[in-house]
Amino acid sequence: MFGAETLDHVGIPVRDLERSEKFYQETLGLAFFTRRKNADGSPRHTYVLAGENIIGLNLPGIQVPASPSGAPRYGIAVDSEDSFEETVKRIRQSGVPCEAVEQHGPDSPFVRSFCFDDPDDNHLEICLRRDGPKGIHLSHVVFETADLGCSNHFYSQALGLEPLAEERSEQFFRFRNRQILGLKKVAALSDRTKKHGRAVHVAFNVTQEDFDRMVALITELKGRSLGDHRSEDGLRPPGERSLYFFDPDTNYLQITAHGEENWDMLSDEEKWRRIVENRKKLGKGISSFDAGKKIGG
Numbered sequence: 001m002f003g004a005e006t007l008d009h010v011g012i013p014v015r016d017l018e019r020s021e022k023f024y025q026e027t028l029g030l031a032f033f034t035r036r037k038n039a040d041g042s043p044r045h046t047y048v049l050a051g052e053n054i055i056g057l058n059l060p061g062i063q064v065p066a067s068p069s070g071a072p073r074y075g076i077a078v079d080s081e082d083s084f085e086e087t088v089k090r091i092r093q094s095g096v097p098c099e100a101v102e103q104h105g106p107d108s109p110f111v112r113s114f115c116f117d118d119p120d121d122n123h124l125e126i127c128l129r130r131d132g133p134k135g136i137h138l139s140h141v142v143f144e145t146a147d148l149g150c151s152n153h154f155y156s157q158a159l160g161l162e163p164l165a166e167e168r169s170e171q172f173f174r175f176r177n178r179q180i181l182g183l184k185k186v187a188a189l190s191d192r193t194k195k196h197g198r199a200v201h202v203a204f205n206v207t208q209e210d211f212d213r214m215v216a217l218i219t220e221l222k223g224r225s226l227g228d229h230r231s232e233d234g235l236r237p238p239g240e241r242s243l244y245f246f247d248p249d250t251n252y253l254q255i256t257a258h259g260e261e262n263w264d265m266l267s268d269e270e271k272w273r274r275i276v277e278n279r280k281k282l283g284k285g286i287s288s289f290d291a292g293k294k295i296g297g
């Protein structure tokens with residue numbers, strides 16, 4: 001059956017890495033994974049884990065107000081009623097903007113959910129899922145769309161996601177493993193959708209069998225291919241194929257079909273050595289963002 005298998009990782013724009021590390025670990029209760037550096041050794045982003053899913057806290061972030069629509073929004077599922085209550089309490093105590101806890105009906109994929117913002121005005125949500133993968137995990141992402149018909153078609157046909165019921169004026173779709181992608185119809189896209197921030201993207205895993213057909217459908221159904229810069233930089237192991245692309249509303253996405261090996265966690269030194277070497281061959285250098293010169297300046 002054709003269709004994206006899982007929601008794998010997300011990058012979120014943040015402006016103060018220490019503040020975000022503290023919030024995501026101490027308040028949300030996520031596990032620290034690793035800190036990554038720019039070519040000059042300055043901080044680039046921190047990865048925290050929601051179970052097996054990486055959440056990237058990406059500098060330099062963006063200076064725009066919270067989106068009025070409630071999207072883009074990133075949802076994290078916790079694994080028990082107790083954990084949900086304790087996390088809600090810690091989030092409320094932290095002083096970030098919060099909504100009320102919501103109880104969902106028996107047909108919803110959610111039992112309870114709680115929306116709030118992180119210290120950089122990113123919309124987040126924690127939830128207890130009625131179904132879905134076990135344990136703490138990235139439960140869902142919700143994007144804005146200015147043309148629901150077009151993006152409906154894009155996510156159901158090009159990405160092969162299964163449409164679910166609409167909830168809170170958001171159209172939900174299901175990945176093969178029951179993680180969820182939602183679409184919120186808006187009259188105009190917010191600056192949070194339009195200004196991404198460096199490396200702020202949402203990544204899905206797909207099978208090798210589906211990859212080529214999906215790439216063709218993405219451009220056919222009004223997405224825009226951005227190629228695979230990691231492959232050009234010599235950072236893909238043999239057999240791994242990936243594409244970065246925009247959906248019809250310029251939400252920045254990635255699909256990856258993994259091979260046998262995984263090189264995602266090459267050391268920073270080795271990663272930058274390969275990037276500089278490969279770009280030299282192409283007659284290119286690295287951007288000032290990658291070098292680190294613009295960070296913190």
Ligand SMILES: [Fe+2]
Nearest residue numbers: 009201203254
């Ligand atoms: Fe990625």
